[in-house]
Amino acid sequence: MTNQSPPSLYAAREPIFPRRVSGFFRRFKWWIMIVTLGIYYLTPWIRWDRGPSLPDQAVLVDLASRRFYFLWIEIWPHEFYFVAGLLIMAGLGLFLFTSALGRVWCGYTCPQTVWTDLFILVERWIEGDRNARVRLHKGTWTAHKVRLRLTKWAVWMLIAIATGGAWVFYFTDAPTLARDLVTGAAHPAAYITIAILTATTFIFGGFLREQICIYMCPWPRIQAAMMDADTITVAYREWRGEPRGKGNVRRRSKTEAITAAADLQAAGPGAARYPGTPYPDKALQVGGKIPAGADAGPGDCIDCMACVNVCPMGIDIRNGQQMECITCALCIDACDDVMAKIGKPRGLIDYMALSDEAAERAGDPAKPLWKHILRPRTILYTAIWSLIGAGLIYALFIRSDIELTVSPVRNPTYVTLSDGAVRNIYDVRLRNKLGEARTFTLSLSSDAALGIELAGQQASTLVVPADATMLQRVYVTARPGTPAANGDMTALRLWVEDIVADTRASKATTFNGRGE
Amino acid sequence: MTERKKDDVTGIETTGHSWDGIEELNTPLPRWWLWTLYLTIVWAIGYTIAYPAWPMISGATTGLMGWSTRANIAADIKAHEGRNADLVASLVSADMQTLPANADLNRYAIARGGAVFRANCSQCHGSGAAGAKGYPNLLDDDWLWGGDMAAIDYTVRHGIRNDLDDDARYSQMPAFGDILDRPQIDAVVEYVVSLSSDEFDAGVADTGAEVYADNCSVCHGDAGLGDRELGAPNIADAIWLYGGDRATLYTTVEKSRFGVMPPWGPRLSEADIRAVSAYVHSLGGGE
Ligand code: SF4
Ligand code: SF4
Numbered sequence: 001m002t003n004q005s006p007p008s009l010y011a012a013r014e015p016i017f018p019r020r021v022s023g024f025f026r027r028f029k030w031w032i033m034i035v036t037l038g039i040y041y042l043t044p045w046i047r048w049d050r051g052p053s054l055p056d057q058a059v060l061v062d063l064a065s066r067r068f069y070f071l072w073i074e075i076w077p078h079e080f081y082f083v084a085g086l087l088i089m090a091g092l093g094l095f096l097f098t099s100a101l102g103r104v105w106c107g108y109t110c111p112q113t114v115w116t117d118l119f120i121l122v123e124r125w126i127e128g129d130r131n132a133r134v135r136l137h138k139g140t141w142t143a144h145k146v147r148l149r150l151t152k153w154a155v156w157m158l159i160a161i162a163t164g165g166a167w168v169f170y171f172t173d174a175p176t177l178a179r180d181l182v183t184g185a186a187h188p189a190a191y192i193t194i195a196i197l198t199a200t201t202f203i204f205g206g207f208l209r210e211q212i213c214i215y216m217c218p219w220p221r222i223q224a225a226m227m228d229a230d231t232i233t234v235a236y237r238e239w240r241g242e243p244r245g246k247g248n249v250r251r252r253s254k255t256e257a258i259t260a261a262a263d264l265q266a267a268g269p270g271a272a273r274y275p276g277t278p279y280p281d282k283a284l285q286v287g288g289k290i291p292a293g294a295d296a297g298p299g300d301c302i303d304c305m306a307c308v309n310v311c312p313m314g315i316d317i318r319n320g321q322q323m324e325c326i327t328c329a330l331c332i333d334a335c336d337d338v339m340a341k342i343g344k345p346r347g348l349i350d351y352m353a354l355s356d357e358a359a360e361r362a363g364d365p366a367k368p369l370w371k372h373i374l375r376p377r378t379i380l381y382t383a384i385w386s387l388i389g390a391g392l393i394y395a396l397f398i399r400s401d402i403e404l405t406v407s408p409v410r411n412p413t414y415v416t417l418s419d420g421a422v423r424n425i426y427d428v429r430l431r432n433k434l435g436e437a438r439t440f441t442l443s444l445s446s447d448a449a450l451g452i453e454l455a456g457q458q459a460s461t462l463v464v465p466a467d468a469t470m471l472q473r474v475y476v477t478a479r480p481g482t483p484a485a486n487g488d489m490t491a492l493r494l495w496v497e498d499i500v501a502d503t504r505a506s507k508a509t510t511f512n513g514r515g516e
Numbered sequence: 517m518t519e520r521k522k523d524d525v526t527g528i529e530t531t532g533h534s535w536d537g538i539e540e541l542n543t544p545l546p547r548w549w550l551w552t553l554y555l556t557i558v559w560a561i562g563y564t565i566a567y568p569a570w571p572m573i574s575g576a577t578t579g580l581m582g583w584s585t586r587a588n589i590a591a592d593i594k595a596h597e598g599r600n601a602d603l604v605a606s607l608v609s610a611d612m613q614t615l616p617a618n619a620d621l622n623r624y625a626i627a628r629g630g631a632v633f634r635a636n637c638s639q640c641h642g643s644g645a646a647g648a649k650g651y652p653n654l655l656d657d658d659w660l661w662g663g664d665m666a667a668i669d670y671t672v673r674h675g676i677r678n679d680l681d682d683d684a685r686y687s688q689m690p691a692f693g694d695i696l697d698r699p700q701i702d703a704v705v706e707y708v709v710s711l712s713s714d715e716f717d718a719g720v721a722d723t724g725a726e727v728y729a730d731n732c733s734v735c736h737g738d739a740g741l742g743d744r745e746l747g748a749p750n751i752a753d754a755i756w757l758y759g760g761d762r763a764t765l766y767t768t769v770e771k772s773r774f775g776v777m778p779p780w781g782p783r784l785s786e787a788d789i790r791a792v793s794a795y796v797h798s799l800g801g802g803e
Pocket of ligand 1: 244304305307308318338
């Protein structure tokens with residue numbers, strides 16, 4: 001067969017068995033996992049007192065009554081620009097971090113990465129480290145294998161249920177919902193949401209893992225547009241590591257090195273010694289071809305495959321920058337460990353900017369980190385980001401706890417009354433943003449003599465219930481023969497005032513006369 | 517057929533496709549992706565069987581689930597009516613005159629009445645209820661037959677000057693073209709103008725005053741304030757149904773007017789009649 005049959009256009013997923021690793025970045029990532037998961041699972045349970053008629057959940061997206069509560073901030077639907085602003089800031093923040101530090105979001109804080117990390121941890125606890133897992137994977141389905149698999153899936157499922165379950169608590173009072181969920185009294189939407197999120201967590205974290213990053217997520221493809229040669233990213237110092245070789249520690253003689261290099265050349269580019277990467281001969285993107293010279297001594301890389309074995313994406317970073325790499329930095333930890341053991345300086349695989357390559361090859365010092373990070377692009381992102389942030393904070397502080405909107409009724413533009421007076425009608429919406437009912441007065445100010453009346457109300461005051469909007473029809477009348485009645489348009493301003501607290505708000509509008 | 521071939525530069529297998537010497541590297545798609553595609557196709561077929569989908573000569577396939585937008589809307593409307601049943605019951609049994617005092621019920625009646633008004637009344641009275649020539653403006657404070665809740669309710673129910681309802685409001689102004697001569701009509705028009713305007717010929721108006729007293733004051737009153745019992749308009753105010761200029765007034769006096777409104781009793785439900793009355797009452801002129 002072989003040579004005549006067309007190549008398959010589809011391939012099964014290569015299973016990946018990341019090995020345990022320890023080191024600075026691994027520890028850092030454990031902390032990030034604890035903090036982010038802690039925030040996610042616990043936030044809905046934080047209480048915040050807002051008075052008797054408002055919910056006491058610190059963070060609550062109340063879809064039914066269309067409010068978003070965040071600590072002391074309450075966002076009404078018409079203030080959605082706050083949410084839009086935060087989303088823009090989140091987007092720009094990602095731009096900033098990506099252009100400065102590459103796929104740092106992917107490697108450290110993306111939920112896909114964090115939950116996959118957690119699932120791999122569970123996997124390792126139950127099934128053992130890489131070698132044990134490979135053996136188990138290849139072995140037949142014995143009772144032992146079934147037991148391990150079932151235990152693993154059960155624990156994954158518990159995590160998945162907790163994850164889907166935590167999500168719904170953001171949308172309604174958490175303690176009440178928890179009780180309802182257990183007694184079966186919760187709304188079907190809650191159960192369905194939990195079921196869907198449980199399924200996605202279980203499948204994405206347990207089985208799809210890196211496939212999500214490679215084939216489904218659009219963000220890595222966008223990120224490529226934000227990175228340049230100054231972006232700090234995970235890379236292999238090929239000029240220091242090559243020629244690699246299993247015997248490099250012992251083969252520290254020049255002649256041996258020459259042979260090793262020749263061997264490597266003879267093996268051809270992308271030799272099958274480095275499996276698991278779709279682009280075997282992207283090998284030397286970082287550097288270029290392996291110098292085939294007599295003076296190429298043995299490199300620092302002892303070809304122990306530690307970096308490959310720990311990689312959750314199943315790639316070999318020594319092949320250069322690859323689209324699969326999420327810059328999780330675990331290969332840095334793995335290699336640093338090896339370097340320590342063989343008495344070489346750390347950082348054969350390290351965070352670095354690709355623009356430093358030339359200097360490092362020549363043996364010159366690299367540019368300091370801050371010079372890579374501080375460049376027009378990152379400064380611009382930071383500037384826009386801060387500008388929007390400052391704008392939002394300003395908007396938050398000038399927010400009043402009374403608001404009104406005025407929509408003039410323009411069908412018809414005016415009404416003639418029997419005594420010849422001219423009346424305009426306005427639909428005024430009053431918002432009381434406090435947690436208690438308040439009494440408001442409505443009044444108007446204008447250069448012209450105009451009268452104000454509230455439709456269906458005897459007095460000029462009205463009570464707006466706590467945290468509610470009230471629609472009130474308002475009549476503004478110009479007496480017969482006055483300039484406002486006979487003229488075209490007259491400017492006026494409608495005022496709403498809290499008679500107790502002495503806060504007020506206003507909106508400008510116009511009065512239409514007969515236009516004679 | 518194609519041959520398995522490796523690209524010299526990358527060492528990667530090619531698909532065997534070649535365009536102008538450019539060959540396509542084979543980067544295999546994940547197999548689960550392929551199965552997902554097949555699954556969506558199967559799903560789509562099942563979907564078109566379960567739900568209305570395929571266009572046929574008369575209409576589309578109805579689908580096994582028996583789902584239809586019409587049925588959904590009918591069910592929605594039914595559900596809303598079920599939820600509003602209590603409000604409807606209290607509206608139907610409420611005393612119309614005191615309805616505004618019951619804020620919640622009144623708010624419901626006005627909201628419901630607005631919908632009834634836009635569907636049934638706006639054709640003549642306008643979507644903003646501002647009326648038109650011959651069709652009263654319902655936003656002002658001038659009423660031909662009365663502007664309290666009970667009067668409005670009666671007007672809506674029975675209508676005006678129609679043959680369909682024996683209890684319709686009825687009155688008829690004579691066409692004075694047969695009774696008065698031209699100068700007399702001119703004079704009475706001048707007098708009517710003088711009731712609500714400063715710009716008139718006092719001499720002519722004085723003559724008109726006599727004509728008015730003899731012919732018009734029976735219905736429109738000595739001071740021209742009208743009579744709601746008869747639907748006789750107040751002709752001393754600033755509001756004119758057909759127009760207050762001399763030419764229009766002349767035509768009105770000469771030929772008379774006969775505005776008709778249909779009875780809504782037979783067409784609308786009890787709740788709708790009460791609701792639309794409450795709505796009209798709320799527009800700004802309710803008494
Ligand atoms: S961990 Fe370091 S020494 Fe080992 S194979 Fe990777 S780069 Fe070479
Ligand atoms: S090569 Fe693998 S282990 Fe290294 S940073 Fe990239 S994804 Fe992580």
